[in-house]
Amino acid sequence: MRPLLLLAHGSRDPRHAATVEALADAIRELRPELPVTTAYLDHCAPRIAQVAPRLTDAIAVPLLLNRAFHAKHDIPAALRAAGSTIPVADVLGPSPLLLDALDRRLAETGLDVTDPAVRARTGIVLAAAGSSDPAANATTRAMAATWQRTRGWAAVTTAYASATTPTVTDALTTLRHAPTVHTTAVAPYLLAPGLLPDRIATAAATADHLAPTLGAAPELARLVLTRHTEAASATAPNARTA
Incomplete structure (x- = not known):
């Protein structure tokens, strides 16, 4: 069994690392036999350079929702600098499990996500960090479209914190002019609290519902394990020689 190395971005906000560690604990509860270690790109300890060299048989799973700059450049560069050649799994998104986690967080605000009639009159802003990479933003828009189509929301539109x-604010204004929308909600498409989620929360003050970040949702724990399993299968000896 190949150990799991969770790679998070890191933040000066202590809530970030606390959330990552809570997610690691949730994964350990699901798979007690699986060694789970966390490491960070920046701001938090331990850093990737401190951990990766000693986990030579691990599989790294980046706690990232899209393949943007951190996934394409920062994490590979940090592992190379650490002299590590461990495989890196795919990012978490897109995935139906993320939609389940978003539903869970909205339900925690008091919105009855199980009622089709409620869904049919609710417009949602899927609020992401934002990226300079157009492909990453397109992936977020695709997630929003899938969430609306498969769950029956009146509307799901994207917005960005940076x-x-x-x-x-602009996305909420647009939703309020949609004839089918009677209730508005903002769902942060972010893993942990911090500067950008706080910015989203401030801008969402006029929404009827504001969900918390995805955090250590059980769906996220299962998704991390799925990415770990996929990468382990892809790098198994039989897979490499097939």
Whole structure:
């Protein structure tokens, strides 16, 4: 069994690391026999350079929702600098499990996500960090479209806390002009609290519902294990020689 190395971005906000460690604990509860270690790109300890060299048989799973700059450049560069050649699993998104986690967080606000009639009159802003990578933003928009189509929401639109537009404020204004929308909700498409989630929360003050970040949702724990299993299968000796 190949150990799991969770790779998080890191933040000066202590809530970030606390959330990552809570997710690690949730994974350990699901798979007690699986060694789970966390490491961070920046701000938090331990850093990737401190951990990766001693986990030579591990599989790294990045706690990232899209394949943007951190996934394409920062994490590979940090592992190379650490002299590590361990395989890196795919990022978490897109996945139906993320939609389940978003539903869970909205339900925690008091929104009855199980009622089709409620869904049919609720418009949601899927609020992401935002990226300078157009492909990453397109992936977020695709997630929003899938969430609306498969779950029956009146509307799901995207907004961003940085790097691109529209803002959460602008997206909420657009939703309020949609004839089918009677209730508005903002769902942060972010893993842990911090500067950008706080910015989203401030902009969402006029929404009827504001969900918390995805955090250590059980769906996220299962998704991390899925990415770990996929990468382990892809790098198994039989897979490499097939």
